[in-house]
Amino acid sequence: MTIKENVSKVLESLKEYQNIKIIAATKYMTIDETKELVSCGIKDFGENRTDMFLEKYEALKDLNVDWHFFGVLQSRKIKEIVNKITCLHSLDRISLAIELDKRLTQPLDCFIQVNISEEPNKSGIPLNKVKSFVKSLAKYPNIKVVGLMCIAQMTYDNNVIANSFEQMKQTKEEIEEMNLEYAPCHFLSMGMSNDYKIALDHGATHIRLGRIFLK
Numbered sequence: 001m002t003i004k005e006n007v008s009k010v011l012e013s014l015k016e017y018q019n020i021k022i023i024a025a026t027k028y029m030t031i032d033e034t035k036e037l038v039s040c041g042i043k044d045f046g047e048n049r050t051d052m053f054l055e056k057y058e059a060l061k062d063l064n065v066d067w068h069f070f071g072v073l074q075s076r077k078i079k080e081i082v083n084k085i086t087c088l089h090s091l092d093r094i095s096l097a098i099e100l101d102k103r104l105t106q107p108l109d110c111f112i113q114v115n116i117s118e119e120p121n122k123s124g125i126p127l128n129k130v131k132s133f134v135k136s137l138a139k140y141p142n143i144k145v146v147g148l149m150c151i152a153q154m155t156y157d158n159n160v161i162a163n164s165f166e167q168m169k170q171t172k173e174e175i176e177e178m179n180l181e182y183a184p185c186h187f188l189s190m191g192m193s194n195d196y197k198i199a200l201d202h203g204a205t206h207i208r209l210g211r212i213f214l215k
Helices: 003-013 031-039 050-059 075-081 094-103 127-136 158-176 196-200
Strands: 021-025 044-047 066-069 087-091 108-114 143-150 187-189 206-209
Touching: 003 031, 031 050, 044 050, 050 066, 050 075, 075 094, 087 094, 087 143, 094 143, 108 127, 127 158, 143 158, 158 187, 158 196, 187 206, 196 206
Parallel strands: 021 044, 021 206, 044 066, 066 087, 087 108, 108 143, 143 187
Antiparallel strands: none
16 A cells, blocks of 8 residues: 555544544654655654654755654753754653753643553653652743653553553543643553554544554
8 A cells, every 4th residue: 555545544544533643653764755644644743763853854844844752862962853843752851851941942842751561671750650750840941741651562462552541541630630830731642553543542642653654
């Protein structure tokens, strides 16, 4: 199938859901493939490596797109991307918040990355520490916590995945109830090409799709 056909297929699968933002994860895409997605109506793109982000950002800078960053953002790399992205999906430590706050020229929408599967090789904050982490961000005016993000465990057990996403939804709602001006936390960035339908059934508002467009 072509990229255009794959985009149409994904959009068809989203018909029953309201106000879902598709973010095309371009990690495995060429610049030409990324541009083709723009021509198909995709307007939000995400990268998880600084070098690849900068390359694609330059290639698409004349197009009307918004860039998101998913990956581990090293402090020394912040200045290279910080005022080029619309949203950061991987806020997971105070030191990163401090450096971002110093360099931002305006508040940045951020998702707190949660290590929902508690795997030692994954980035993110343990679920039971998320609310205290949110409270610790009050002193950084350029950080706006718009939601939570996670990467589900790689498993064929859909019940495990669904349970993780449901925990994310519950925690998001608990943070919303805290009524923090700097952390409205209305959104959930969860679900990728292999599990986005499960994520949607458990409250995902932002889905990060990559390989599904290239099948």
